[in-house]
Structure formats: C-alpha cells, structure tokens
Amino acid sequence: MLELEKIALYHGATPLLNGLDITLKVGEFATVIGENGCGKSTLLRCIAGLHSHYSGRVALNDRELSGWNTKTLATQRAFVNQHNQVQFAFLTEEVLQLGRMNQKETLAQSTELICQVAEQLSIGHLFARDVRTLSGGERQRVYIAKALVQLLPNANTAKYEGAFEGKLLLLDEPTSALDFRFQKAMMDVIKSYCQQGLSVMCVSHDMNLVLPYANQVILLANGRCLAQGQVCEVINEQNLQLCFGVTPTLIPQANSVPFITH
Amino acid sequence: MHSKASAVNLQLSLNARRQRHLRGFVFGSILAGVILLVGMQSGSFEQSAGILADVILQKVHQQTLSQEQYLQWYVFSELRAPRMVMAMFIGALLAMSGCAMQGLVRNPLADPGLIGISGGAAAAAATALALINHFPELEAGGQYLIAFSAFIGALLAVWIVLIVARTPAGMAISSLILAGVAVNALAGTHIGAISYMANDDALRQITYWTMGSLGGVTWSKVLFVGALSVPIIGLYMHLRQPLNLFALGENEAQCMGLEVNKYKRFILWVVAFSVALATALCGIIGFVGLVVPHIARTLFGADHKYLMPACGLLGAILMLAADTASRALFPPLEIPIGIVTSAVGAPFFLYLLAKQKRGGAIA
Numbered sequence: 001m002l003e004l005e006k007i008a009l010y011h012g013a014t015p016l017l018n019g020l021d022i023t024l025k026v027g028e029f030a031t032v033i034g035e036n037g038c039g040k041s042t043l044l045r046c047i048a049g050l051h052s053h054y055s056g057r058v059a060l061n062d063r064e065l066s067g068w069n070t071k072t073l074a075t076q077r078a079f080v081n082q083h084n085q086v087q088f089a090f091l092t093e094e095v096l097q098l099g100r101m102n103q104k105e106t107l108a109q110s111t112e113l114i115c116q117v118a119e120q121l122s123i124g125h126l127f128a129r130d131v132r133t134l135s136g137g138e139r140q141r142v143y144i145a146k147a148l149v150q151l152l153p154n155a156n157t158a159k160y161e162g163a164f165e166g167k168l169l170l171l172d173e174p175t176s177a178l179d180f181r182f183q184k185a186m187m188d189v190i191k192s193y194c195q196q197g198l199s200v201m202c203v204s205h206d207m208n209l210v211l212p213y214a215n216q217v218i219l220l221a222n223g224r225c226l227a228q229g230q231v232c233e234v235i236n237e238q239n240l241q242l243c244f245g246v247t248p249t250l251i252p253q254a255n256s257v258p259f260i261t262h
Numbered sequence: 263m264h265s266k267a268s269a270v271n272l273q274l275s276l277n278a279r280r281q282r283h284l285r286g287f288v289f290g291s292i293l294a295g296v297i298l299l300v301g302m303q304s305g306s307f308e309q310s311a312g313i314l315a316d317v318i319l320q321k322v323h324q325q326t327l328s329q330e331q332y333l334q335w336y337v338f339s340e341l342r343a344p345r346m347v348m349a350m351f352i353g354a355l356l357a358m359s360g361c362a363m364q365g366l367v368r369n370p371l372a373d374p375g376l377i378g379i380s381g382g383a384a385a386a387a388a389t390a391l392a393l394i395n396h397f398p399e400l401e402a403g404g405q406y407l408i409a410f411s412a413f414i415g416a417l418l419a420v421w422i423v424l425i426v427a428r429t430p431a432g433m434a435i436s437s438l439i440l441a442g443v444a445v446n447a448l449a450g451t452h453i454g455a456i457s458y459m460a461n462d463d464a465l466r467q468i469t470y471w472t473m474g475s476l477g478g479v480t481w482s483k484v485l486f487v488g489a490l491s492v493p494i495i496g497l498y499m500h501l502r503q504p505l506n507l508f509a510l511g512e513n514e515a516q517c518m519g520l521e522v523n524k525y526k527r528f529i530l531w532v533v534a535f536s537v538a539l540a541t542a543l544c545g546i547i548g549f550v551g552l553v554v555p556h557i558a559r560t561l562f563g564a565d566h567k568y569l570m571p572a573c574g575l576l577g578a579i580l581m582l583a584a585d586t587a588s589r590a591l592f593p594p595l596e597i598p599i600g601i602v603t604s605a606v607g608a609p610f611f612l613y614l615l616a617k618q619k620r621g622g623a624i625a
C-alpha cells in the first residue's frame with residue numbers, strides 16, 4: 001500500500017536520505033531503527049508529505065503523494081509527530097474533534113467515535129482538560145488518539161473487517177513519554193488496528209518494546225538502508241554493531257525476538 | 263458499552279457548553295443595546311431616549327416636527343446613529359482580524375499592526391494629507407483621497423511583507439513578523455520625514471489622523487463599510503476551522519488536511535483587507551485587535567468556532583463603549599477614539615506581558 005522508490009533528500013549538499021526503497025503491505029507494522037540523526041524522522045516527514053523537495057517516488061495506494069488531495073489524504077494517513085505543542089487553551093475533546101473535520105458526520109456521530117478511541121487509550125477522563133496542562137504521556141496518548149480518530153472510517157458507512165485497509169499511520173517515538181503500563185497498552189491498541197488492515201510505520205528507540213510487534217524492520221544509517229526485512233533476518237549483533245557502533249548483547253527469547261541490551 | 267455511556271456524557275457537556283456560549287451571545291447583544299441607548303444620549307448635544315422616542319412616534323404618524331424636535335432628530339439620525347453603527351462594524355472587523363492574526367502566528371500577543379498594515383496606511387495617509395495641504399485644488403475630494411491612499415498603503419505594506427517573507431518551502435511566520443517590523447520602521451521614517459517638511463496645519467491633521475476618529479461618519483460611508491464587512495465577516499467565519507488547525511501547528515495542520523500555505527496567504531489577505539478598510543475610514547485605532555481576542559478567549563474558550571463570533575460581538579461592544587466614552591468624558595470635547603482604545607488597551611497589554619513573564623499561561 002506504501003511504496004518508496006529511491007527516496008533522496010538533501011539539505012544543501014548533505015544527504016539526509018539517500019536512495020531508500022521501502023514497501024509496506026496492508027496491515028503491516030514496520031519499525032524504523034537507527035542512531036540519532038540518521039534520517040528516521042525525516043523519512044516519516046517525507047511520507048507524511050511535509051517535505052516537498054525530495055527526489056524519488058512516494059506512492060500511497062498506487063497514487064503518487066503529490067497527486068492526492070490534501071483533505072482526502074488526511075483521511076488515509078495520519079502522522080504523530082515527536083513534539084507537539086498546542087497554542088491557546090484548547091480542550092482535549094476539541095483537539096480530538098478536529099480529527100473528524102474532513103468527514104461528513106453529525107457531531108453526535110463523531111463524538112461516539114472519539115469516545116471509542118478515547119476508551120481504548122484511557123483518555124476519556126481528560127476530555128475537559130486544557131491540552132497544555134496535560135502531562136507528557138497524557139498528551140502523547142491524546143495525539144495518538146487524534147491520529148486514530150482521523151483515520152476512522154466515516155460513521156455513516158457500514159462497519160466491516162478490514163475497515164483500515166489502505167490507511168497508514170506514521171508514528172515518531174509514540175511511546176517515549178509513556179509509563180510502563182501504557183507503553184505495552186499503546187502497542188497492543190495499535191496492533192489491534194493493524195489486524196483491521198491499518199499499516200503502521202513506527203520510529204522508535206525502544207527496540208525491546210517495539211520489535212515483538214513488527215512485521216518488518218528497517219535499519220537506517222546515514223540516510224541509507226542498512227538492512228531491511230523480518231525481525232529475525234535483520235536483528236543480529238553484526239547489523240546492530242554496524243548501525244549503532246557499539247556491540248549489543250542479544251538474549252534469545254521464547255518468542256524468537258531477542259532481548260537487546262548493552 | 264462503556265464508550266457509549268461516555269459518548270452520551272460528552273454530548274451532554276458539549277450541549278451545556280453550547281448553551282452557555284449562546285447565553286453569552288444573548289447577554290452580549292443586550293449589553294450592546296444598552297450601550298447604544300447610553301451612547302445616543304451622550305455628547306455635547308443633550309438628547310434623551312424619551313424625547314427621541316416621542317420624535318420617532320411623531321415621524322411614524324407623519325406629524326410635522328417642531329424646530330427643537332427636528333434638531334433632536336437630525337443629531338440622532340445623521341450624526342450619532344451612523345457613527346455608532348460604524349463603530350460596531352469597525353470594532354467587529356478589527357477584533358476578528360486580531361483573532362485571525364493571533365491564531366495564524368500562534369501567538370496571543372500578535373496584532374494586525376505587526377505585519378505593517380497600519381504603518382503602511384498611516385504613511386500613505388500622511389502623504390495624501392501633505393499633498394492636499396500643498397495643492398488646495400485637491401481639497402474637494404480630500405477625504406476620499408486620504409481613505410483611498412490609506413487603503414492602498416496598507417495593502418502595499420502587506421504585499422511587501424509577503425514578498426520578503428516568501429521562501430520556496432512556503433512562508434515562515436518568523437520572517438513575516440520581522441519583515442513587518444522593518445516595514446513599520448520604514449513607514450515611521452516616511453511619516454517623520456513628511457511631518458518635518460509639512461506646515462503646522464498639515465502636521466496637526468496627520469497627528470489627528472493617526473489617533474483615529476469616528477467623526478464625520480455619514481450613512482453613505484456606513485453603507486459602504488457595511489456592504490464590504492458582511493462578506494468579510496462571512497470569510498472570517500469560514501476560517502474558524504483552519505485557524506483551529508493552525509493552533510495545533512503548521513505540520514499538524516498540513517497532515518490533518520489543511521493546505522497550509524494557501525490558507526496562510528488567504529488569512530493574511532483577509533486580515534490585510536479588513537484592517538485596511540477600517541483604517542482608511544477611521545484612521546488608526548490600536549489595541550482592539552489585540553485585546554478583544556484575549557477577553558473573548560477567557561469567556562468563550564479557545565475554539566474558534568465560538569471565539570470568532572465572540573470576537574466580532576465583543577469588538578463591536580468595545581468600540582461602541584469607546585465611542586461613547588470619547589464623547590461623554592469631556593464634553594463638548596471629543597477625544598479621538600484611538601486614544602481611548604489605546605488608553606485602555608496599552609495597560610492591558612502590559613498586564614498580559616507581565617502575566618506571561620511570571621510564567622502564567624495566557625488564555
């Protein structure tokens with residue numbers, strides 16, 4: 001559903017991304033791993049359509065990104081940025097409602113959808129709070145909820161399995177501020193959407209948390225793809241050494257995803 | 263189902279909020295009515311609602327008016343009523359443009375003047391005033407020339423700012439503001455140079471113009487402003503959702519389906535056009551665009567859905583009150599309305615700054 005061909009992006013003469021080829025299938029959870037400044041966030045921003053001066057081809061559902069209408073695209077792909085800052089005293093509920101603004105629905109319908117997602121991410125009690133006064137973790141949950149709300153199918157269409165097929169969620173460090181409980185809970189919720197067809201590309205430094213959920217791992221170094229494929233193919237000492245420049249210790253686990261430590 | 267119950271709760275609280283805001287709008291309208299009643303009775307000419315009601319009744323029954331009654335009617339219908347209606351239009355325009363500006367640059371301390379609109383208008387108006395003073399044959403169409411120049415000057419200033427701030431990746435708000443500062447400085451220099459060369463009479467007029475005034479408002483001017491204001495206010499209402507998205511940040515807005523660059527330019531031009539219109543007809547009236555959105559935000563919340571109309575209403579009320587005060591404070595003198603709004607607005611602005619410095623969040 002997502003195809004990247006020879007994506008390259010330069011800042012002056014410095015390559016930020018250098019010839020990336022990535023394919024993401026329906027319902028797939030891909031995780032992007034790499035050292036600081038290797039181009040992970042730039043890659044996500046490219047796919048989100050926030051960089052216009054890249055070369056190569058980004059196609060979502062066989063259509064080039066630039067060929068999408070901005071509004072329609074917003075119902076198909078959502079992006080959760082690493083840093084979010086709201087200006088003015090917006091309430092959590094008002095922010096979530098904005099996620100439904102491209103849909104022709106009644107307020108009651110969108111309210112119901114919002115409440116469903118809010119319950120999954122345990123943010124229902126934050127509805128009347130000023131978003132700026134939320135803790136970092138609470139705000140992160142609200143923003144991920146907003147992205148999911150943005151991708152939810154129209155309330156007027158009949159519900160069906162695979163309602164999220166062809167939809168893409170881009171996550172930049174989605175669990176960085178979450179506590180022990182919500183790290184796991186968040187991944188479970190996102191995975192449950194993948195089972196309905198949602199494709200996810202997630203940048204994370206918490207490999208031990210994310211890898212068990214991943215169908216595909218993309219190892220980035222200096223804007224290039226170092227290794228790409230299933231967890232068992234990509235995650236080994238040699239690749240991680242190449243990527244991070246330090247030798248990790250891999251402890252084999254029952255679920256075949258090794259536990260990575262220093 | 264749990265989420266069903268919470269959806270009902272949320273819907274209830276949404277309804278309650280809408281009810282509360284509606285009550286606010288009703289109360290605001292009543293307040294505007296009261297100020298209108300007070301406003302028509304204040305000023306150097308004594309007029310009371312009671313006498314006026316009699317006059318209107320007689321007019322309705324097509325009875326002839328006495329000379330005293332005719333004077334009452336004239337002062338009301340030709341002097342006070344048009345300027346009060348004008349005050350409401352101008353107040354609404356300025357406040358809504360302030361609201362849009364603050365939402366766009368995501369800064370509660372922003373003001374339409376920031377991007378050089380009023381500076382450009384003042385520089386052009388000063389030029390026109392000096393020219394009229396120098397060439398008496400221009401005197402006849404003088405006020406139109408001034409208004410037209412101010413309007414063009416304001417738009418020209420914005421145009422320069424937009425060109426300077428333009429980059430291949432779109433328009434950066436920070437360079438927009440810096441360019442605005444530069445254009446304002448340039449306008450100030452221009453006014454300074456003209457003031458230096460102008461004679462005392464022209465100098466007085468320039469100074470008077472920059473203080474803003476609702477004097478000399480006629481029904482034809484009101485009609486003109488009204489005819490343009492209604493579609494502009496419609497545009498501001500249309501911009502409420504985009505402004506909400508801008509509050510989340512430009513990247514966020516883009517990803518949620520807003521064509522950020524297109525809307526940025528569009529909002530700036532709507533703001534420029536409305537402030538240019540207000541300034542051309544009434545001179546520089548400061549701080550309405552800055553202060554009203556603040557008050558509105560504390561009363562109606564940050565959601566532009568309610569905030570934008572609230573700004574329109576509060577702006578109208580504030581201008582009405584300022585106009586009334588400008589006539590009522592020292593009769594028979596009439597204080598320029600720009601002085602009244604600045605006298606109230608500037609201390610309020612300082613208070614906001616101090617509050618922000620102490621670490622308090624600005625609503």
